[in-house]
Amino acid sequence: MNGSDSITITSLLLASSLVLVSLFFSYWQKLNLEKETVISVIRAVVQLVAVGFVLEYIFGLHNPIFTTLLLLFMILNAAYNAAKRGREVKNGFLISFVSIAAGTIVTLAVLTLSKTLKYEPYQMIPVGGMIISNSMVALGLCYKQLVSNFKARREEVETKLSLGADILPSSIEIIRDATKTGMLPTIDSAKTLGIVSLPGMMTGLIMAGAPPMEAIKYQIMVTFMLLSTTSISSFMACYLSYRGFFNERKQLML
Amino acid sequence: MSWLEFRNVCFENDGAKILRDLSVTIEEGDFISIVGQSGSGKSTFLKLCSHLISPTQGDILFKNQSLFAYNSTELRKSIAYCFQIPYLFGDTVMENLSFPFTIRNLKFDQERVQELFSLFQMPQNYLNKGVKNLSGGEKQRIALLRSLIFIPEVLLLDEVTSALDSENTAIVEKVISQYHEKGLTILWITHNLEQSRKYANRLLTLEAGKIKGWEVIR
Numbered sequence: 001m002n003g004s005d006s007i008t009i010t011s012l013l014l015a016s017s018l019v020l021v022s023l024f025f026s027y028w029q030k031l032n033l034e035k036e037t038v039i040s041v042i043r044a045v046v047q048l049v050a051v052g053f054v055l056e057y058i059f060g061l062h063n064p065i066f067t068t069l070l071l072l073f074m075i076l077n078a079a080y081n082a083a084k085r086g087r088e089v090k091n092g093f094l095i096s097f098v099s100i101a102a103g104t105i106v107t108l109a110v111l112t113l114s115k116t117l118k119y120e121p122y123q124m125i126p127v128g129g130m131i132i133s134n135s136m137v138a139l140g141l142c143y144k145q146l147v148s149n150f151k152a153r154r155e156e157v158e159t160k161l162s163l164g165a166d167i168l169p170s171s172i173e174i175i176r177d178a179t180k181t182g183m184l185p186t187i188d189s190a191k192t193l194g195i196v197s198l199p200g201m202m203t204g205l206i207m208a209g210a211p212p213m214e215a216i217k218y219q220i221m222v223t224f225m226l227l228s229t230t231s232i233s234s235f236m237a238c239y240l241s242y243r244g245f246f247n248e249r250k251q252l253m254l
Numbered sequence: 255m256s257w258l259e260f261r262n263v264c265f266e267n268d269g270a271k272i273l274r275d276l277s278v279t280i281e282e283g284d285f286i287s288i289v290g291q292s293g294s295g296k297s298t299f300l301k302l303c304s305h306l307i308s309p310t311q312g313d314i315l316f317k318n319q320s321l322f323a324y325n326s327t328e329l330r331k332s333i334a335y336c337f338q339i340p341y342l343f344g345d346t347v348m349e350n351l352s353f354p355f356t357i358r359n360l361k362f363d364q365e366r367v368q369e370l371f372s373l374f375q376m377p378q379n380y381l382n383k384g385v386k387n388l389s390g391g392e393k394q395r396i397a398l399l400r401s402l403i404f405i406p407e408v409l410l411l412d413e414v415t416s417a418l419d420s421e422n423t424a425i426v427e428k429v430i431s432q433y434h435e436k437g438l439t440i441l442w443i444t445h446n447l448e449q450s451r452k453y454a455n456r457l458l459t460l461e462a463g464k465i466k467g468w469e470v471i472r
Contacts, residue, residue, distance in 0.1 A: 159341040162304050163400065164331030165357045173343070250326040251306055 058121045067121045071128045078136035086143025090244030100135040103233035107225045135233035138182035145178040167246045175238045182234030186226050257282040263312035272298045274463045287450030288443045290460035296443045300410045304335035334406035338413040340397030342385040354403045370399045391422035411442040
C-alpha cells in the first residue's frame with residue numbers, strides 16, 4: 001500500500017468530521033473549548049498547507065543555505081515559544097535560542113558526519129523539526145521546574161548563601177532537578193517505544209510503504225537524537241538561566 | 255570599634271513597610287538581644303545584616319564599610335546567619351558539615367568537627383546520620399555547628415532555641431556564651447526576656463519596624 005496516494009481531498013474533508021467529536025464533548029461537558037478547538041484546527045490546516053508549499057519549493061531547490069535558513073527560522077519560533085513558558089526567566093528568548101540551536105547543531109552534525117542523514121532539505125527539515133520541537137518542550141518543562149523550585153526551595157538556597165556559598169553551589173540541586181525534568185519525558189517515551197506506541201517517524205515510513213525493519217532503523221536514530229538534543233538543550237538552558245534568579249548582590253530575587 | 259551600623263535603614267516588600275528609618279550601631283564583641291512582637295521586623299533586620307536582602311533606603315556598614323562594597327559571598331562567610339527553622343540539605347549530617355569546607359575548596363577537617371561535636375554534646379557517629387532521622391533539637395544544633403566550623407566575625411541567631419527543650423536550650427546557650435566570651439559579636443532574636451537579659455549586654459526592642467528601645471543591660 002502506498003499511503004500517500006490513498007488520501008484525497010474528499011476523504012480528508014470526511015475525516016474532518018472527527019473534529020465534531022471534540023466539539024461535541026466540549027459543548028456537552030461545558031468545557032468551553034469550542035472556540036479554541038475551531039481556531040486550533042483552522043490554524044493547523046492553514047499552517048500545514050503553507051508549510052507544504054514552502055517545503056515543496058525548498059525541497060526542489062536542493063540549496064543548503066535555504067535549508068539552514070529554514071532550520072534557523074524554526075529555532076527562532078521554538079525559542080519564542082519556550083521563552084513564553086518561562087516568563088520569569090531572564091533573557092528567556094536568548095537562552096532558549098542558544099540552547100535549542102546548540103542541541104540541534106550538535107545532533108544534526110553527528111547524524112550528518114556519521115552519514116546517517118544527508119544535508120538535504122527532505123531529510124534535514126523533518127528531522128530538524130523533530131529535534132527543535134522536542135527541545136522546545138523540554139525547555140518549557142525546565143523553566144517551569146526552575147521557577148517552582150526557586151520559589152519552593154528558597155530556604156535551602158538562602159541557607160547555602162548564608163553559609164558563604166556562591167550562587168551556583170546554592171542552586172546546583174535545583175538546576176539538576178530542572179535539567180532532569182526536561183530530559184525525563186524523552187527517556188520515558190524511549191522506554192515504551194514499540195510497546196505503548198508506534199512513534200511518528202516509524203508510522204509515517206510504514207504508511208508510506210517502507211518495510212518495518214527499515215522503519216525501525218529510522219526510529220532508533222530518532223530516539224538517539226532526541227536523547228542527545230533534549231539533554232544538551234536542557235543542560236544549557238538551566239545553567240544559563242539560573243543566574244537570572246539572583247541580583248548582582250547574589251540575593252535570590254523571586 | 256563600630257562593627258555593624260544601620261544608617262536610616264528602611265525596608266519595603268510589595269509596598270509594605272517592614273523597617274522604618276532604623277539607625278543603630280553595634281560594637282565589636284557586643285551581645286545584642288533583639289525582641290519584639292511577630293511582624294516587628296526582627297528577622298528582616300537579621301536578613302539585612304547577612305545581606306540576603308538589601309535596604310530599600312539607607313545603608314548598612316560592616317567595619318565602617320558599606321555592605322555593598324563587600325563581595326557578597328565573602329561577607330556572608332564573616333556574618334553567619336542561623337535561621338529559626340534550621341534547614342539541613344542532602345541526606346546526611348556529613349553533607350551539611352562538609353559543605354563549608356567544599357565552598358572554601360578545603361579538605362574536610364575531621365578534628366575540627368569532632369571538637370564541635372564535643373562542644374555541642376553530640377556523639378561522634380552523628381556524621382553518618384540521616385538528616386531525616388534527627389529531632390528538631392538535633393537539627394538546630396547541627397545547623398549552628400555548621401555555621402561555627404569556620405568562626406565568623408558576627409553570628410546572627412533567629413530564635414534558635416524557641417523550639418528546643420530545656421536540655422537542648424542549655425547546650426546551645428552554653429556554646430553561644432562561650433563563643434561570645436572569646437570575642438564573637440552576636441545578635442540574637444529571642445522571645446525569652448529572661449534569656450536575653452542573662453547573656454546580652456544590650457537589648458534592642460523593635461515595634462512595627464521601628465526601634466522602641468535600645469537598652470544597655472551591662
